[in-house]
Amino acid sequence: MATETINEQAARTPGANGSNSLIHLDGVTKVFLTDEVETHALSGIHLDIRTGEYVSIAGPSGCGKSTLLSILGLLDTPSGGSYSLKGTEVANLSFPDRARIRNREIGFIFQSFNLIGDLTVFENVELPLTYRGMGASDRKGFVLEALERVGMGHRAKHLPSQLSGGQQQRVAVARALAGKPAILLADEPTGNLDSRNGDAVMALLKELHAGGATICMVTHDTRFAEHADRTIHLFDGRVVEDRMAA
């Protein structure tokens, strides 16, 4: 697919110049230096994501999907370009500032769930709220609400090891939701699940989107990518297609 369309794509991306643009990437690059060899993981990414959108980022393995998601999630910094979140430039923030924004604005759903095995379901979901400095009673309300939303309220006292993979991912979704972030970033959320549980998690994400959540999901599975309203295809670190669902 031709790359001539990048700027055009950015220009025609819904909400590119709109007032409800949540994320705006402009010429973002990421270069890894290993043994003095430069690897260009991302090469000039232009992207806008509007509030309330459900975007999937698809592409073959090694195309830069996860790198892009890490930069969107402020887990990594771009080598070049600019990244604004809710109108604020965040590409070169300090570590503490990035941590604060991650905590308040971004909810993560990982492929391997990334629950802390020594903490109960309740404590896992509570964790981002604890780091926010929220009081115990407020935290409890938020946690129970999030767990109820994903149908895991009854397993609050269990340890992750006592849950199935699908249930663990639901808990991870609840953790991502609990702090009411601006956007949910999901990295291959069905990657470690069987098809039944995978479908259930996708259904949950769809339901959350229907409820107003902004979601950006990385997947290599085209079947799941099609659940999103908009699919962005990456290839060799470039956006090669940005397509709205029919």
Next chain:
Amino acid sequence: MLVKTPGFTAISILAVALGIGASTTMFSSINALLLRPMPLMQDQDRLVAVSQFFQKNADQNAGTAFPDYLEWKKNVTTLDGIAAIQEATFIISGGDKPERYLGGQISADAFAFMGVQPILGRLFRPEEDQLNAAPVALIGYDIWQNHFGGDRAAVGQTIPINGKQVTIVGVMPKGWRFPEVCDLWMPLQMDEKDHPRGMFFLDCIGKVKKGVSIEQARAELDAITARIAVQYPETNTGIGVHVTPFREEMVRNFKTLTLLVMGAVLFVHLIACANVANLLLARGATRAKEIGIRLALGASRLQIVRQLLAESIVLGLVGSALGLLLAVWGVDLMVSALPNEVPFWIHFDFDWRVFSFALGIGAVSSLLFGLLPALQASHPRLVDALKEGGRTGSGGAKGQRVRNSLVIAEVALALVLLIGAGLMMRSFMNLQKTDIGVDPSSTLTFRVGLPEAQFPDKEAPRAFSSSSFRSWPISRAWNRPVPRRPCRLRETSAPRPSCLKASRNRNSFRTPARCAR
């Protein structure tokens, strides 16, 4: 988290506890020797030890001559009081069998200016210091309990001490055994005829007046001593006076050694801390994923460091508590290993200083072994840490460098300890080889008391030794005075010639004897 890794927690706590236990044991010695107030005495910081010395051997006290003590007492204005004491053997007879006690002949006003009062009866009166005054005695609490069964009527009783009828005028408080391990005191009752100038044998203690510095007192005593030297050049030329804080003088022989051992023990503790730090670094590497998750969810590095340090502090505090228990055992072991009875003012009991030390060293140790691993663990490569099966290992080259540095530090500390121990061992072996004039392996020492009432002749000790020991399996016996050396712990029957204290009390003498082979 610590509960969930019991093996790691147990090993870490044990390492910390061993270090803190050893350090606290040694600190309890330092506390006993240098910090803890001496019991019963008032205004201890104003008490000074006063002793004459030969200028050609200025670092050693010679003791004080009785006439010079009297000159000081008469002329000194910077002291509230100055007292002399000579330790002596007292034999109480009259019961089923005679009982022998270590006691002291002491200036009548000594206990008064030290601020110590008897629990029964009275202190000595000034006139009781006179040579021909009626013999009186103050007894210690243990004698009162053991010899008199704690009977309050003991005061006023007359008992035979060293063959003389002596009236007990008071009972001193429990634990009072001034200057070191004495149980009975009688007034000085000396004269210049029997104890002439040039015979340096008394221990003196003074109390500096309020508002007067020790330097001022030293200057005044220096001036008086110089005047005496001008008046009596035959006996006092080249004689100076040492005025030192009383406690400093009492611990002079042990302070450096105790501090050295404390230093060595702290080195060992540092090695223990380095080991725990290494364990924490390794554990931090296995927790990289968990820490990565926490950071991804918005924890600041400060929050992560705080969490990991909290765990270290728990390790440190539990280690402190266990270390304190080990120190209780360690102090018992140390006290039981001491060859001598320790002076009455040395108490190894735990007090707030020892608890504070254990707690403090626990907290400081927590920072020592916890901070570096916590800082290291709070800097994982986030993206890698969060990946499925992502790197949870070593923390990279930087982590490896930190661990290598810790190992180098451990080896360096161990090397310093080893060198120190080697040097001490060499000094000890050299000391063992020192020619002391006798073969200590076949030399015995013992003390014989010859009450004046039964042996009034001044030559009695010499005659006694030459006649009594003839039939013993002894190749040779001496009762000649052994040069006086400062000796702050009571000597035992083990031959320690450098520490022998010659008794110039004509009623008792010490004798080394060579066993016949």
